[in-house]
Structure formats: structure tokens, C-alpha cells
Amino acid sequence: MPPKPARTPAAEILTSVTMDLFRVDHLILNAGDRLAAHLGLTGTRWQILGAVVRSTTPQTVAGLSRDLGSNRQNVQRVIHDLVRLEMLTLEPNPKHRRAPLVVLTGKGRQTYDAAMKLQAPWANAVTQGMGLDDLLTFQRVIAELRTRLAPRPGLTENIEVRGKGKTGPATATTNPG
Amino acid sequence: MPPKPARTPAAEILTSVTMDLFRVDHLILNAGDRLAAHLGLTGTRWQILGAVVRSTTPQTVAGLSRDLGSNRQNVQRVIHDLVRLEMLTLEPNPKHRRAPLVVLTGKGRQTYDAAMKLQAPWANAVTQGMGLDDLLTFQRVIAELRTRLAPRPGLTENIEVRGKGKTGPATATTNPG
């Protein structure tokens, strides 16, 4: 039997819980897909629409991607999809000629509200009978993990490899083909 | 202000914690990618290799996909990648002529062990100073959510739409293009 690498008890728990975490994440995203499907939304679109809804002042695409902790490029693509679906519009940004502001349309607002209305009974059913204290602890631990795992605690920036230099080939991803 | 759909306090917590859950999931998968990159692994390949390692008796691809809670088709693709990388082999299954058994190779074992060895200090660092009780509760809640969100509690099967009949177009997924 190979000697296990030394892990603290806490690290053992994190390790063993990871797989369940992945499965729950997939299951929730899947449930979101099903809930919002007939509204023309997917889980991802719902998420991004939510980021726009929550933003108190109109944001640029890059700003929203920072809020979401996602990469700029994919957020841009989905926002363009939502613009095509007339749930968002891009309005001129007086502060930046190239970076328009993302604004919710009436249809976008209605769709988001409808999705959240569908989500309510789902969330009620899923948490039915679960201990409130446990859920609060769960919330606290998740938030703590998010903070600790953030690329640089305190900096919300997306480190985008300033590619120009081509300093390293970065052959990280295997390309078996 | 639009009237919020009625949610129990527990459902409110689940709703508000979802975004952090997604972010933590992405961050962990990303950390896994970085940890295992130079071993020729990705987060997904690591996961699937782990499923093979944990299986006491050799499984078929479909069996492994059930273990992983993932869909058969994508697991098959990744397993073929791992076979190409010589980390897995497909051996004849006396019970089923078309469904070979997935077996770990020496290289696969070594790669998996190396990945777990890299993961240990990472897990130690991430959980450094976190309360053990909180982590245990976290583990319990995640497991409970996984059970509750499972397609059918108790049935491990993947409901695959028996397509033949073409009874309904199932126009769930939006196709904006």
C-alpha cells in the first residue's frame, strides 16, 4: 500500500468532499437549465442575466466578467447571445468609446423574474426539512473557500496573460491529438 | 419593487449560496488543472482516473459514468483519451462482448498517485485554520444536497431518453442560431 501524502484532517475532508461538490454543482446547473429552458434561458444565461440585474449601475462586459469571476471572452459571447434574444442592449458609454454599457431590457427583466419565480418552489422543495444552522454553516464555509481560492485575495482582477511577449510556451494543456 | 416569490429561509440561503458554489467549483477544477497539468492530466481526466482507481472491480464505461454521475458519452470520450495516453486499457469482458472493462495501467497508477501527492499540500494550505466542525457540517450538507438533487433518489441509473419513438421534439434547449 503506497504511503498516503500527509494531509491534515481538514484537508482530508476537503479532498473527500470535492467529488460531491462537483456533482452538486452539475445537478444545480442542470436543474437551472430545466427550469429556465422554456423561457429561452440556459443556466449560464440566467447567471449572466442575474449579474446584470444585480449591478446597480450599468457595467461593461469586462466589468460583468469580473463580477462573475469568469473570463471576459465567454461572458462577451453569452452577452451577445442575450442581446440577440433582446434581453439586453448595449448602450454607448460616454466614458469609453469601445466599451459599451450592458443594459437590461423589459423582456430581459420579465424573463429573469419569471425564472426566479420558477426557482422558488424548486429551492423550497430541495431544502425542505434541512437544518437552518447547517445551511448557514454551509454558506459560511463556501464563502470562505471562495475567498481562499480566489486568484489573489483582495484583487478582483482577472490575470490575463499579457501575451505579446511569448515568454513561455506554456505547454500545460496536453494535446494528445 | 416586484413581490418576491415566497421562499422559506432555507431556500433563501440555498438561492444566495448558489453563485458562490459555482465559483468554488470552478476554482477547484481550475486548481486541479494547474496541479495536474504537467502530468498530462486535466481536472476531468483526473476525476475519471480517480473513478477507475476507486472501483474495486473493473467497470465498464457505462458503469463508471454512473459512478461519476456524468453522462456516458463524455466519459467514453475521456476514457479513450486516457487509453491513448496509456493510463488505461480496455480488456475483454467475458460478461459482455461489446462492453470491455476499463483497467488502470502502471502509468495510470503512477500518474494518479503523483497527482494526489501534489494535491495534498494544496488541500492543506486551503483548509489551513478552518474549523473542523464547520468542514464536517459542510460535508454533510453537500452529501445531503447531492442525494436530494439526484435524478431519482435510490436509483443510480442515468435516464437516457429512449429516443426511438420520437414522441416529442423536446425543444428544451434554445437554438438561437
Next chain:
DNA sequence: CGGATATTGACATCATGATGTCAATTTTGG
């Protein structure tokens, strides 16, 4: 035994996430 049904591997398509790159624009530093 023999047909109906389910399982399994394989292939295809689309949505998404990660990453690299580039040009246009803004910001910064002198």
C-alpha cells in the same frame, strides 16, 4: 425458444469554459 425492451459503445451537434491573440482605445508616467 423468440420477440420486446434495455444497455452499451460509437458518432454527431451544439453550448460552454479556458486560453491565446490582435487592434482599438484608455490610462499612466515622463
Next chain:
DNA sequence: CCAAAATTGACATCATGATGTCAATATCCG
């Protein structure tokens, strides 16, 4: 003001997840 650096939108590529489909095979049931 001007040049260097950073930001931003856009485009491209690859890995992955979800889904549909099909043929081969296995299992079930009469």
C-alpha cells in the same frame, strides 16, 4: 503632450458537458 502599458472587445482554437441518434448486444418475459 507623447510614448509605454493596461484595458477592452473581438475572433479563434481546443477541451468539455448535454443531448440525440444508431447499431450491436444483453436481458427480460411470454
